[in-house]
Amino acid sequence: MIRSLLLAVSIAALAGCKTDSPNYCPAGAGMCTPPGDGSSGGQCSDDGACNTADFPACELTLHQCKACTATNKGVCDGNTPHCENNACVACVSDQDCMSGSGVCLPTGGCADPKQIIHAASPSGKTAACGDGTQPACSLVGALAMVNATRNVIKLDDTGIFATMNGFIVSNDVTIDARGATLNRSQDGPVVTVNDNKSLTLLGGTISNAVGAGGDGLKCGHNSTLAVFDSTITSNNETGISSDGCRATVVHAKISSNSKAQPPMLFAGIEVSNGGSLTISRSQIISNRGGGITVGMNSTFTIVGNMFLNNGDSSGLVGGLQVTTTVPGNRLDFNTLSGNTATTGIAAGVQCTAPAVSTVVPPPPLTAQNNVIWDNNGASAVQVSGTCFHAYSDIGTTAVPGTLTPPDGNDFSQPPQFTSSTDLTVNSTSPIRGKGNPSSDLGGIASTDILGVPRTVRPSAGPDPGAYIVPEN
DSSP states (O other), X not given: OHHHHXXXXXXXXXXXXXXXXXXOOOTTOOOSSOOOSSSOOOBOSSGGGOOSSSOOEEETTTTXXXXXXXXXXXXXXXXXXXXXXXXXXXXXXXXXXXXXXXXXXXXXXXXXXGGEEEEOOTTTOOSSOBSSSSOOBOHHHHHHHOOSSOOEEEEOSSSEEEESSOEEEXXXXXXXXXXXXXXXXXXXXXXXXXXTOEEEEESOEEEOOBSTTOOSEEEOTTOEEEEESOEEESOSSOSEEEESOEEEEESOEEESOOOSOTTOOOOSEEEETTOEEEEESOEEEOOTTOSEEEOTTOEEEEESOEEESOBOTTOSOSSEEEEOSOOOOEEESOEEEXXXXXXXXXXXXXXXXXXXXXXSSOXXXXXXXXXEEOSSSTTSOOEEESOEEESOEEESSOOOGGGSOTTOOOBOOOOOEEETTEEEEOTTOTTTTOSOTTOOOSGGGSBOTTSOBOOOOTTSOOOOSSSOOOOO
């Protein structure tokens, strides 16, 4: 009798504990105690208990109704199709869109399935072009189908897409090339964007253009090129050639271009004839004709990039050469090292450009928050031209006083790179906080090349260069 009584008391106690728990809500009971913080609904034990439109998914660890969970996409759709920390955010990959069969756009949303034309490499293509319900076609065939309503091409496999005559963009198009490689087997560019047209390239590798005019990407007059997360490599001439084109490059790798035989040398990116370049969070590596060149009547915004081992001992451009008479330029938060040029020519930065100004003539551009270190060896010229340099680490030679603004805030200290081929910096780097405290850290400068947010350090400034100094 006593044993039965004790058992009954224990069961009652357990039941009381369970119902008194702030995280318990019986299945199907819906919202028991709304938290009131706007981030979730009520308590729950399964998805069936979450009966509100905003919070339809039960987070079983917290026993709370949320917008989404790892196993329930919930309300994630439109421009916020990805679930992260139980909140809907922009897509991070194609997997967020139609279980991988859709296209994640730079806007953060997914392309309308009705817009998509599917293409496959030769091993997977058929004669017919597909729309998701039919077999995929070749990339050349898909480009021929592009119109105002079907203007997104998805490459459905990670094979090599090759053609004899290159891929021609004659209508505005987005190409999702994630994981794929585009080649050309005869002389000329791999991809050409015709005048007055636009291409948005998502991922993929553009490589091995051969012969005369063997550029990776070539965009014509008044055309628009946007490159995200792509690799442009091992092309005979220029990686990206912008001839009067508006080019934007984000988080790309431009490497080992200019494979033509000497004395022909081509830069990784060349901008000319009134074109423009905006490039951020990108790596420009081992291009024999130099990293980037920007010519007369063109503009540039070059923020947060790494330039390594570009140029040639017989060449005229090392890391970067900008020579323009047009105002409206920016050169901030870049790291340049190991770049090479002919003796006596600045192998780091050659800069002649006016600033953004209504003054006639406009004053020189002030490049700031850059690390320009050990280009062409310890005794080489690092910078030249008419541009000022501010809050930058320039050396190993002394900072040239004629190029320094009156406040004298440039410095010359070893930045402590991880190695000669890895330009991340050690936690003890002297560049910590040496940037301009008044720097614009919005938009294109909001993160470093690795995506780490930039901030102004207490009683100091941001860290110069492409890489933020890690904490101890």
